[in-house]
Amino acid sequence: MSKQANQNPASDTFPEATPEVIAHSEQLRQKIQESIHNNKGKISFSDYMNQVLYTPGLGYYSAGLKKFGRQGDFVTAPEISPLFSQCLALQCIELMQQTRQRTLLEAGAGSGIMAIEIILELERRKQLPECYLILELSAELRDRQQQAIKAKLPHLFELFHWLDQLPEKPFSGIILANELLDAMPVHLVKLTNDNHYERHVALNKNNEFIWQDELVENPQLIDKLNEIQQLQQSLSSFSFDQGQNKDKPDYITEINCLADDWIRTIADILDVGAILLIDYGYTAKEYYHPQRSMGTLMCHYQHHRHDDPFYLPGMQDITAHVNFSSIAQAAHHAGLKVFGYTTQAHFLMAGGLVELTKDLDPEDIIPFTETARQIKMLTLPEEMGELFKVLLLAKHKTLSLSAFKLQDFRQRL
Ligand SMILES: C[S@@+](CC[C@H](N)C(=O)[O-])C[C@H]1O[C@@H](n2cnc3c(N)ncnc32)[C@H](O)[C@@H]1O
Known part of the structure; x- marks a missing residue:
């Protein structure tokens, strides 16, 4: 299946793209088409997603789109309410006291609103950190964060410093990230009765994006697929073994190698400190449940959700849920300890x-x-309360945060 830049993916109520939007997207489309030509006719979906989101000046997160909030494409918790960031600030106070570190580092800070509200709350409580670092890939968002912080916190602007890559080893401090991991490019895999494929993006004769499935060759994906198969076999009689139930539907899902790599790098650079990750996602058992046969990949365009990543490249968000078991496992193998895993609702209520x-x-x-x-909105199960989870990792012998005291679901990971 392929889609032209201006073809609506869903219903009649789907917003029409303006000629400017289509023209912007067309520039990025041409760049991606070039990269497909230069790469023997196909690129991995992960590469496609990376280009669509992060191509400098043109990608979704790198161009000057509104993105967050009511006039953008989606709303995140810190955009919904300052209470979210204020609760995080209270947990930062506990973490700073227990780890004796006074550096905060936020990764993927979006509009900068969470940084502003955290610092305001810490200032109110006379618990300001020594510095607040922001790691942001997008130069455009970095600029926007600086403007917002200068406007709202002119007297504390000196506290903030921006990074375009993780700090050098050894780093000590508290690392925070809300909806970072879901914005990392994922590999798409397709499991059929006979084989395992990695989904690539190619071009048809009209130069439109189409799917091209190739047998999986990437060793990291092969290992992950073996884990997924074992998991599914343990979950039910559903299995991808050849010869069993020839009529099984194809199973499409995502594997986020970058998120695991990111955690391993954090584990490597972190000397003393903790990491609080908030995102929507599941344990591996839920993520790769046989019934979730179409995966979790999702696109957001002006508050409309759909599943066509080829629609208006660069003008819509593309995201996948987070596999928290995989993150916890990568963290554990890299020397970090998991100190808590709970839902956003429980975290905020207790925190x-x-x-x-x-x-x-x-x-x-x-x-x-x-x-x-x-x-x-933040806490109801049918809103963000249950789908969003909070994971606490640290290099520390003991650590105890009040936000995990109501419910801690670590045993489910
Ligand atoms: C979905 S937005 C979330 C923004 C913000 N945290 C919020 O909750 O509103 C993802 C953010 O992560 C940034 N990002 C993605 N990958 C990153 C990486 N590897 N390092 C740092 N920032 C990254 C994006 O540029 C963007 O600011």
């Missing part, structure tokens, strides 16, 4: 939401209802 909202006056109807709306 300060109650204290932070105790003075709200129900008589003050407008702020009260607005805050109630925000809390519902």
